[in-house]
Amino acid sequence: MVNGSRDETTDEREWETPPISFVNGANVTAADGDALREMDWPACWECAADLLDWNRPFDAVLDDDGVTRWFPGGRLNASYNCLDRHVRDGRGDEAAVTWEGKLGESRTYTYRQLLDEVNSFAAALRDLGVGEDDVVTLYMPMVPELPIAMLACARIGAPHSVVFAGFSADALATRLTGADSEYLITCDGYYRRGTALYLKGKADNACLSVGQEVEQIVVNRLADGDSVGDHHSYEKLVRDHAGAEVAPVERGSDDLLFLIYTSGTTGKPTLVGHTTGGYLAHVTWTSRAVFDLDPEDTHWCSADVGWITGHSYAVYGPLACGATTILYEGTPDHPEKNRLWEVIERNEVDVFYTAPTSVRSFMKWGSKYPAQHDLSSLRLLGTVGEPIDETAWHWYREHVGGGECPIVDTWWQTETGGVVLSTLPGADRMRPGAVGRELPGIEAAVVDEMGKRVAIGESGRLVLTQPWPGMARSLCTETDWGARRTGTVDGEWQYDTGDNAIRDADGYFHLLGRADDVLNVSGRRLSTAEIESAIVGADGVSEAAVVGGTDTVTGSKVHAFVSPESNVAGDEALRKRVRSAVESAIGPIAVPETVTFTPSLPKTRSGKVVRRYLKAITNGEDLGDTSALRNPEVVGELESLLDE
Ligand code: PRX
Numbered sequence: 195m196v197n198g199s200r201d202e203t204t205d206e207r208e209w210e211t212p213p214i215s216f217v218n219g220a221n222v223t224a225a226d227g228d229a230l231r232e233m234d235w236p237a238c239w240e241c242a243a244d245l246l247d248w249n250r251p252f253d254a255v256l257d258d259d260g261v262t263r264w265f266p267g268g269r270l271n272a273s274y275n276c277l278d279r280h281v282r283d284g285r286g287d288e289a290a291v292t293w294e295g296k297l298g299e300s301r302t303y304t305y306r307q308l309l310d311e312v313n314s315f316a317a318a319l320r321d322l323g324v325g326e327d328d329v330v331t332l333y334m335p336m337v338p339e340l341p342i343a344m345l346a347c348a349r350i351g352a353p354h355s356v357v358f359a360g361f362s363a364d365a366l367a368t369r370l371t372g373a374d375s376e377y378l379i380t381c382d383g384y385y386r387r388g389t390a391l392y393l394k395g396k397a398d399n400a401c402l403s404v405g406q407e408v409e410q411i412v413v414n415r416l417a418d419g420d421s422v423g424d425h426h427s428y429e430k431l432v433r434d435h436a437g438a439e440v441a442p443v444e445r446g447s448d449d450l451l452f453l454i455y456t457s458g459t460t461g462k463p464t465l466v467g468h469t470t471g472g473y474l475a476h477v478t479w480t481s482r483a484v485f486d487l488d489p490e491d492t493h494w495c496s497a498d499v500g501w502i503t504g505h506s507y508a509v510y511g512p513l514a515c516g517a518t519t520i521l522y523e524g525t526p527d528h529p530e531k532n533r534l535w536e537v538i539e540r541n542e543v544d545v546f547y548t549a550p551t552s553v554r555s556f557m558k559w560g561s562k563y564p565a566q567h568d569l570s571s572l573r574l575l576g577t578v579g580e581p582i583d584e585t586a587w588h589w590y591r592e593h594v595g596g597g598e599c600p601i602v603d604t605w606w607q608t609e610t611g612g613v614v615l616s617t618l619p620g621a622d623r624m625r626p627g628a629v630g631r632e633l634p635g636i637e638a639a640v641v642d643e644m645g646k647r648v649a650i651g652e653s654g655r656l657v658l659t660q661p662w663p664g665m666a667r668s669l670c671t672e673t674d675w676g677a678r679r680t681g682t683v684d685g686e687w688q689y690d691t692g693d694n695a696i697r698d699a700d701g702y703f704h705l706l707g708r709a710d711d712v713l714n715v716s717g718r719r720l721s722t723a724e725i726e727s728a729i730v731g732a733d734g735v736s737e738a739a740v741v742g743g744t745d746t747v748t749g750s751k752v753h754a755f756v757s758p759e760s761n762v763a764g765d766e767a768l769r770k771r772v773r774s775a776v777e778s779a780i781g782p783i784a785v786p787e788t789v790t791f792t793p794s795l796p797k798t799r800s801g802k803v804v805r806r807y808l809k810a811i812t813n814g815e816d817l818g819d820t821s822a823l824r825n826p827e828v829v830g831e832l833e834s835l836l837d838e
Contacts, residue, residue, distance in 0.1 A: 208625055208626070209625055210591075210623065210624040210626060211623050211624070212600035212619055212620065212623075212624070213598045213600075216574070216599075216600055216620060217621075219620075220486055220618075220620020221483060221486050221487075221620065222482075222618045222621055223620050223621060224620070224621040224622075226621065227618045227620075227621030228621075230634035230635070231634045233634065233635075235634075235635045235637065235660055236255040236256050237255075238634045238635030239255055239264070239476075239479075239662070239663050240255050241479070242475040242476060242479030242663065243268070243471070243475040243663075245478045245479055245514070245515075246275050246471075246474060246478060246514070247274065247275055248268050248269065248270045249269045249270055249444045250267065250269035250444070251267075251268060252266060252268030252447060252471070253268075254266055254267070256661065262661045262665070263447070263448045263472075264447060264448070264469065264471055264475070264661075264663040264665075265447040265472060265475065266447060266448065267447070268447040268471050269444040269445065269447070270444070270445060270447065270470060270474070271348065271349065271351075271442035271445055271470075272345075272348040272445070272451050272470055272474050272514075273312060273316075273348040273349035273442055274442040275474060275478075275514050276345060276348075276510065276514050277305060277308060277312060277345065277513070278309060280305045280489070280516045281305050281306050283516075285305055285516060286304060286305050287305075288304060288305055288489070288516075288518070289303070289304055289305075289518040290303050290304060290305045290307075290513060290518060290519070291303045291308060291338055291513075291518070291520075291521055292492070292520050292521070292541055293336075293337070293520075293521045293522075294520065294521070294522045294523065295524070296384070296385040296386070296388070296524045296528075297385060301338060305516075308342065308345075310436075310437075311342050311432060312342055312345045312349060313346075313349070314431075314435040314436055314438050315342055315343060315346040315428075315431065315432055316347075316350050316438075316440040317435040317438035317439075317440050318411075318431035318432065318434070318435045319347070319350060319352065319377075320350055320440065321435070322377070322409055322426070324347075324350060324352050324377055325350075326351035326352065326443055327351065327352065327449075327450070328352045328375075328377065329352070329353050329354070329355055329373045329374060329375040329376075329377075330343070330352050330353075330354050330355070330375065330377040330378075330379065331354075331355045331356075331357060331366075331369065331370055331373065331375040331378045332347075332354050332355070332356045332380075333356075333357045333361075333366055333378060333379070333380045333381075333393065333400075334359060334380060334393075334413065335359040335381060335384035335393065335415075336384075336498060336499060336521055336522060337381060337384070337413060337521075337523065339379075339381070339413045340356070340499050340521075341508075341509045341513075341519075343379050344356065344452070344505075344509060345509075345513075347452075348451060348470075349442050349443065350440065351443035351445050351449070352377075353450040353451060353452050353453055353467070354452045354453070355369065355373045355375055355453040355454065355455070356454065356499060356500050356505065357369050357455070358500030358501060358781075359381075359384065359498075360498075360500070360781045360782060360783055361500075361780065361781040362777065362780060362781045363395075363396040363397070363399035363400040363403070363778070364403070364778055365463075365779065365780050366396065366400035367401075367403045367404050368462070368463065369455055369463065370400060370401075370404050370408065372462075372463070373453050373465060375408075376407065376408055376409060377408070377409050377411075378397060378400075378408050378409070378410050379410075379411045379428070380393055380397040380410060380411070380412055381393050381394070381413040381414075381415050382394045382412055382414050382416050382417050382422065383415060384415055384416070385416075385523070386525065387528045388529070390416050394412060394422075397410065409426075410425040410426065411425065411426045411427075411431065412425050412427060412428060413429070414427060414428070414429055445471075446470070446471075447469065447470060447471025447472065448469050448470075448472070448667065449469065449470050450467050450468070450469060450470070450667065451473055451474065452467075452468055452505065453465055453466070454466050454468070454502055454505065454608060456502070456607075456719055457712055457720050457724060458712070458721055459692075459711045459712060459721060459722075459723060460721065460723050460724075461721070461724050461726070461727040462724070463721070466609055466666040467667040468505075468611050468664070468666055468667065469667050471663075472611075472663035472664060472665065473510075473611045473612070473663070473664050474514060475663050476611055476612040476662065476664030477506040477507070477510050477511040477514065477611065477612040477664060478511060478514040478515060480506075480511065480613045480616075480664075481507065481511030481512055481514065481515045482515055483618055483634075484576075484613050484619070484633070485507065485511070485512075485545050485574065485576065485602070486573070486574055486619055486620065487511070487512060487515045487517045487545065488515070488517065489517055490517075491515075491517045491545060492517065492519075492520065492541055492542060492543045493507070493517050493518065493519050493520070493544065493545045493547070494538070494541075494545065494546050494547065495508040495512075495519070495548075496522060496526075496534070496546070496547065496549075496552065497547075497549070497578075499521070501608075501718065502608040503547075506612050506664075507547060508521060511612070518541075520537065520541055520543060522534075526555065527555075527559070530563075531559045532563040532567065534556075535563060535564045535566065535567040535569060535594075536567060538569055538572065539567040539569065542571040543571055543572060544573050545572070545573065545574045545575075546572055546574075546575055546576070546594070547575075547578065547604075548576070548577065549578060549717035550577050550581065550582035550583075551580065551716045551717050552717075553577065553582065553589065556589075556590075556593075556594070557585075557586055557589045561589075561592075561593040564593045564594050565593070569594060569595075569596060570596060572596070574599055574601075574602065574619055575590060575591070575594060575595050575599045575600070575601045575602075576601065576603075576604055577601065577603050577604070578603075578604045578605075578613075578717070579714070579717030579718075580707075580714055580717055580750075581603075581704075581705045581706075581707070582603055582626075584626040584627045587626035587627065588626060600619040601624060602617055602619050603616065603617070603624075603628070603629045604616040604629065605629040605703065605705060607691065608719070609665070609666045609689075609691075610658075610664055610665060610666075610691075611663075611664025611665060611666060612664040613633065614632065614636045614638070614658065614662060615629045615633065615638060615703050616629060616630050616633060617629075617630035617631070618633070625700070625702050628698065628702040628704045629702070629703050629704075629705060630702055631701045631702060636658065636662055637659045638657065638658050638659065638703065639656075639657055639688075639697075640652070640653070640654040640655065640656055640657075640695050640696065640697045640703075641654050641657050641683075642654050642655070644683070645683030645686075645688055646683070650697060651697075651698060652696065653694055653696045654694065654695070654696075655691070655694060655695075655709060656691045656693045656694065656695040656703065656705070657690050658691065659686055660687065661687070665689075692709055692710045692712060693706070693707065693708055693709060694706040694707060694708075694709045711723060711805065713725075713740070713750050714742065714750050715750050715751060715752060715783060715784070716750075718783055720780070720783070722739070722741070724779075724780060724784075725740045725754070725780065725784050726738045726739060726740055728775050728780060729754060729756060729775055729776060729786075731775050732768070732771040732772050732774075732775035733771055734758055734762035734768050734771065735756055735758060735759065735762075735768070735772065736757050736758060736760075737756070737757045737794075738754055738755065738756045738757070738772075738795075739754070739755045739795050739803045739808055740752055740754045740755070740786060740805075741753055741755075741805050741808045741809040741812055742809065743787065743812045751787040752784060752785070752786045752787060753786060753787055753790070753808075754772060754788070754789045754790070755790050755795060755808050755832070756768075756772055756789055756790070756791055756792070757792050757793060757795055764791025764792075769791075772786070772789050773785050773786065773789065790832065790835060792828060792832055793828070794825055796808065796820070796823050796825060796826070796828050796829050797824050797825060798822065798824060799822070799823075799824045801824070804823065807823075811829065811833050817833075
């Protein structure tokens, strides 16, 4: 349990209100918000499902016969909902995806063009033998072919599994095997800060180590022409299937739309599955209600499509709403620190959604960069991934949002599929530093170790107490109950989110970070166990523990404590081996910032490593009582080591 409490009284100065112009035109006004919150929670979600086109209507909102299924009996296709219906409604010439490349180039696909290319690629996939329910892995950077491939898979009922392009060959191999995927779509390479990075070499190595035949399709980004060795060229496949029309496959509401890996508390990444009907209804409704998206809006979610945020709010949500989504391949400070603001100005972006870690970087670079651009098209700002402190919140509103834009601080996870805690921007007041209440249709609570509710203002574990449509399918299959942290407390269903939080007297949640062994590094989720098992794999390492350090700009960073084998020196050479072991097992994002050598790690009498002390040492916090440790002296030694 985390210590902490929050005063029950509400200070009026802590509140911020959205401008009246926004409130009047919002998709969900205060009156709508009240009406939704008074509704039965399943009725709320029926409104969400009504935003979709169903081939066969659902028989009920929820079937909870031991296994939770949303919209049972309903049949639909996600690619139809994201593309065909907008073209059918006469909006084929409107922009669907605008891609901003790393070299400054830009490409826009209208809904009709996107549908055409998705059709061609879907036909090509079929010809290659991809059938319904075959998993297709997509290992691609932020290029338009990534959402095109996702939608082509969705069109033929083949679940996709997108693997972040920054992951290593080993990490890709684990994910190919875990998802039992025989098809891989990748890219020859991409640019980062003007430098070409080769992806295909990593993909080839992963395929070699998987030991099974993997059919590869390669998008040419760096090289011209169709020369992709023994593999299929994406460009050639699309050209050869130009003009093809593939009828969207009707999927059951509970059929898989995609698989995605996330970091859990074990050494292996956790595979999460999202459904076609429940997930799509959830992200479509939240795109309308939380991001206030309309078809005429341009939405920019800056997250990489390799993570859940990009799936839900750069691809499926905005496209299902018929809006324009921006796909940005670059980094925020290349070639200049004004790059994002220039993209917003040029594309007249309405809604900008990013991570607090980015806001803190913008703040550090200074307000002169956004000030060089006309950002008046922005109506709404959003954040996700970690708590945003009040200073960053106010800076974001003032210097990006012109002092006017409402900000939605949205809390959710890979497992929830879409936003579950947030203010409704047209209905609720904002409290900087707090995420807001549950969205209509969501029930959440803060509980103690026994699952009992704690008092208002007291900290505890954040749980969701009713199912929601975007919930990962694996959360509700009986076999997964233990592992997936769902269960019943006094007859009440609870999903343990793994986060600590405080609920204040107004019902707003204040997030306090992860309670389990999951690190949040620059808004990306990593598991301590996964990094530790990579480190222990390095030659000469006996034991390792990693913790997150709080950095004012990047948020958490990885810090490793390593105990070398006897006779092995804890020197620069070992430090290098440790870092490269992590880089090759996971990727550069997980490489420890510091590696501290120690003869032993702090342990309980039963031999369990206690990371809490290592975390306190790293972050200069009070250690508290160490007497329960088997080797309390090691903590003191480590403290003095870090002081050096
Ligand atoms: O700890 C919470 C943090 O990010 C975790 C989920 O990470 P992931 O599954 O990678 O999904 C990231 C994007 C949805 C949560 O358990 N988190 C997410 N949003 C917030 C947050 N912490 C505080 N405030 C938020 N708004």
